[in-house]
Amino acid sequence: xxxxxxxxARPARPLSPxxxxxxxIPNMVMSIVHRITGVALYFGSLLLxxxxxxxxxxxxxxxYVLSWFGTWxxxxxxxxxxxxxxxxxxxxxxxxxxxxxxxxxxxxxDLLCWGTLALSLTLTVLIWLAVGLxxx
Amino acid sequence: xxxxxxxxxxxxxxxxxxxxxxxxxxxxxxxxxxxxxxFLVWLIASLVGADHATVxxxxxxxxxxxxxxxxxxxxxxxxxxxxxTIIEDYVHGEVPKIVALLLNTFFAAFVALASxxxxxxxxxxx
Numbered sequence: 001x002x003x004x005x006x007x008x009a010r011p012a013r014p015l016s017p018x019x020x021x022x023x024x025i026p027n028m029v030m031s032i033v034h035r036i037t038g039v040a041l042y043f044g045s046l047l048l049x050x051x052x053x054x055x056x057x058x059x060x061x062x063x064y065v066l067s068w069f070g071t072w073x074x075x076x077x078x079x080x081x082x083x084x085x086x087x088x089x090x091x092x093x094x095x096x097x098x099x100x101x102x103x104x105x106x107x108x109x110d111l112l113c114w115g116t117l118a119l120s121l122t123l124t125v126l127i128w129l130a131v132g133l134x135x136x
Numbered sequence: 137x138x139x140x141x142x143x144x145x146x147x148x149x150x151x152x153x154x155x156x157x158x159x160x161x162x163x164x165x166x167x168x169x170x171x172x173x174x175f176l177v178w179l180i181a182s183l184v185g186a187d188h189a190t191v192x193x194x195x196x197x198x199x200x201x202x203x204x205x206x207x208x209x210x211x212x213x214x215x216x217x218x219x220x221t222i223i224e225d226y227v228h229g230e231v232p233k234i235v236a237l238l239l240n241t242f243f244a245a246f247v248a249l250a251s252x253x254x255x256x257x258x259x260x261x262x
Contacts, residue, residue: 042215056254059188
């Protein structure tokens with residue numbers, strides 16, 4: 001009679017794909033970050049819509065919205081938005097390369113992934129430097 | 137509980153007739169977003185610190201308004217498709233999934249319509 005009870009009382013075995021023993025590799029991290037930056041841009045689209053609405057409503061409301069963008073928190077969000085946009089954009093180019101069937105050599109994969117991060121950070125800094133030097 | 141496999145229960149019902157539509161639209165809008173995203177960065181960078189009259193005048197420029205409209209349409213389509221994939225990946229219950237997919241479509245439509253209306257008002261309004 002012991003044989004029948006075995007089915008209902010299963011020992012708590014780890015489920016596939018054993019996420020806790022996966023070693024983090026650049027490709028995996030960049031894949032996750034691509035998705036996260038995509039979600040950030042999804043909700044960040046509200047900022048662009050808000051800016052356009054403010055411009056359409058009038059000068060007073062536009063200045064009010066810009067005063068929010070101008071706070072340290074607003075600037076932090078906009079800085080994050082810039083990086084998310086750059087990272088998702090460069091990551092998209094990486095995926096275009098992979099869509100053609102090229103760039104699957106492991107060393108090239110690592111290079112593309114680290115390159116995505118390096119380029120997105122560089123472009124973010126360059127954009128904010130350019131805006132900081134040009135405007136204000 | 138049914139003893140049938142999930143495959144058995146859907147076999148011979150026919151395909152969704154969508155094929156690679158989702159995949160292809162995601163790629164087409166991605167190509168468009170690449171160029172329109174660069175345009176957006178340029179546009180915003182050129183308007184930082186500008187007063188409302190300047191911003192209004194620039195956004196009312198036909199070429200800029202057209203590019204912005206293209207960005208809004210391509211961008212909201214792309215983000216709706218992307219979020220749909222994420223929902224389908226992580227939300228497994230049938231009811232929560234349908235609700236999430238509906239909210240996703242409504243959110244994308246709201247952002248698109250609010251932005252498009254604002255751009256058109258800046259172009260045609262007084």
